[in-house]
Amino acid sequence: MIGGVMRFRLLWLGMLGLLGVYGLSGCVKANIIFGQNQIDDGLTKIVKIDTLTPVLSTLFVDSVPTSGKGVAMVGGYDDPYFGSVKTRTYFEFAPPPVTNLGIGYYYDSLVLYVVPNKYYYGDTTQPMDFYAEQIASQMLFPPTNYSFYNNDSFAVRSPVLGHVRSVLRPSVVDTVYIRLNDSLGQTFFNLMKNNSPTITNADEFLVYFPGIRISSGYGANPQLVYGYKDSVFMKLWYHTSDLNRSINAMTFKFTQSSYQFMEVQNTPIAPLTKFQRGYSSVVRQIYSTDPDFNHLVYVDPLLGYSAKVEFPYLRNMLLQDTTMRIITKAELILRPLVPSYSTQYLLPPSLVAESTDYSNEPSSTVSTGVLTLDYGTSNTQYTFDITSYLQEQLNDPTSTAYKRGLIIAPSSTYFYSSLNRFVFGDKDYQSQYTSPTYYQSEVILYYVSTKNTL
Template identity: 25%
Template sequence: MINLIKRVTPIIGIFVIILACSNTIDEEPSLIVGQDFTSTSIRVLSIDTFTVSMSTIKFDSIITEGNERLMLGQYNDAFFGKVTASPYFRVNTTDYNIDEDAELDSIGLVLGYDTYFYNDTTATASVEVYKLIDELEPDELNFYNTTEIAHEETPLVAFEYRPEPNRDSIYVTLPYSLGEDLFNAIKNNDILDDESLFTTLEGFTLKPGQDDDSSIIGFSTASDATYLRLFYSLPNEFEAEEEILDFSISPFAVSYYNNIVTDVTGLELSNITDQEDDLPSVQTDNFGYLQSGTGYATKIEFPSLKNINELGVGTILDAVLRLKPSTEGYSDTQPISELLALYIIDQNNDVATQISNNNEFIFAAFTEENSELNEAIYNIPVTDYLDFKLNEQPETEDALVLLPLDYNYSINKILFNDFFNEDFEAELVITYAIYD
């Protein structure tokens, strides 16, 4: 789920519709039309000059819990400023029994990669591990990218590492005193279950270094990938037996989320101060901005659509929105989302519904139409939506947004060329049948 926004700026200007081509029904022998067309003269038009209006909005907050990924890191982005991701999580175990003769050896945190990365992984990254001092409880019902929970001022440990997202894991040695307190509390039966554990150990948060400019890395929440581990030994007549006790992130409760924020000071995006603000693409170098995790999205409207009625009584046979992502917005180290879901946002910019066609959700597919000319395009079928807009009563002030499938648990960005972009203009192509 996504917790979203508020309003649309009024549309400025109506563009004249130009007919790209016109044919009679006799010139289109393969066209299949409905019963109502059988006794009429039909013209089929292909129209590609409708205005596609874009603006950038920022959702108030988005839910970042329950997606099986911890996100950690920081990098500086030319368009979105300083992007920072910090996971919050708590751990528990299924076994709160330790032999009274056992002796603690060490304690460590294992962070298992889940292969996700964004930006330069060759740059050294810093990690600070903090102990939470407040309970890991959600705002209202959910954790959001904006949720923060109090933690100790001094980190338990701080270290540097070189991310290797295709490797297994990294191991972080934690202070012996932390392990000793936890270990002894379990041995002495002061910790018997999850409830008593959380009064002693609320959880952790991981923070990047304040001046880091490297990458954002994904770590798995699976119990065999990320866990807190106690190493201890049991006295034996010949040789001590080495034992372990693992505390993993529970899959049965809200036990983790990601705080994901941006600092856009000095950038055009700083003009968006709340969820009701729209930033027209003409103010952002003719781009519509989209970034997962942080709440930015491109609002898409068609202000000249109703002018199609001036051509005569007819029906939309097909409609495709064609959008090109600027190559300034993706690279090998900043991969682009290849599949986007199509949603309607209402007059308050809240997500109303995901658009479907014949009970199947509509997705924008990223395809290379001409690799030599670097023309990689998103083609989005919008026939049903436009047909609905032409016939709705009363009229509503809704719009479209495209969101990646991993919008809640990644930070990938896209810069959409707008209607006035010199590289490639956003284009709405409608096939329209006119009849008497």
């Protein structure tokens, strides 16, 4: 496993930095020091420090809201870092407009239409099973909640309404057609033919037919997940018995987007089993230095995992007798463990760094990490500009400044719509594949300071 090592390296702006300090220092006498070497030019002191180290941890929240996000997935896979993952999605449907069906109209079929959105995770050369099952009771929010979460579920009735096995092409928009149980289709047709309020009244229809759950079944994971549009719909096809034999359809459209949600089942493996579950929105935190975590950090937001980067030793700079402290540039570079990602186990297209404190609740976005992707090499990395953030922390005299940090997770665009994940190590992670310095995660800091000697 390729290790990412987190460390600080202090690099200096040569003559440009010196000229800037000359202008600011005036006639103040100071020293120039590089590491242990002191140079006295009568004006400026510049100190090179290479012991400033960030602290890394994995954050976990048991429940992630997935309702009303317009996101739907089906499938599952066995992840070597996160364990078994299985997704399934719940939908409600509205009845079609009232249709007058007299003598001479006959039922043909009831079909569920599922349109993939080109998102996939896993091996797309494998076939995928799509199962449609009827939800047993109407989906209602709990009294104190207005969302459904990744760990929510509703019982379904048996038998299965319909099933199809397909091989999809992610690069094109295929449609999955699932023919549903003819008994259900004929019942819908008869209700419409009799103008029953069970199907002409939307509220009564939801009680009678609470919706459909789409899954990949109950067997082994297919090692594949497909995303699809939330605009799932059913069509009831029927025909006339006249000589023209005209074909017609009634459409049951997806409705109640706030109730549509995705269940994400995760059976974690070590060390993620160490997180306590069943605490809803309580954020749990385990540092990379925990012996079970082996100096690794895990990010997969739909499973509840994000990363935190803290800079508790930054305040040590404040204890130095300096009159000016300027961070001219700071970049946080995170490099994933090379064995952890591939064309099947994809990385998030982008990550964001959001400011936080000891509560571990995200506040404002500090920087967006741009992904440079080069499979199998140390050139794959996320780069964050954290110049302003570190300068603010350096200049903050309060005693709680050291408790702040950055939460690292995918941007809002991908947070709820992707299972792409990210695993990286701290400065002490030891790679079994190559030298730890080859796959470094690091902060590159350009820093200038002056010191009065009057």
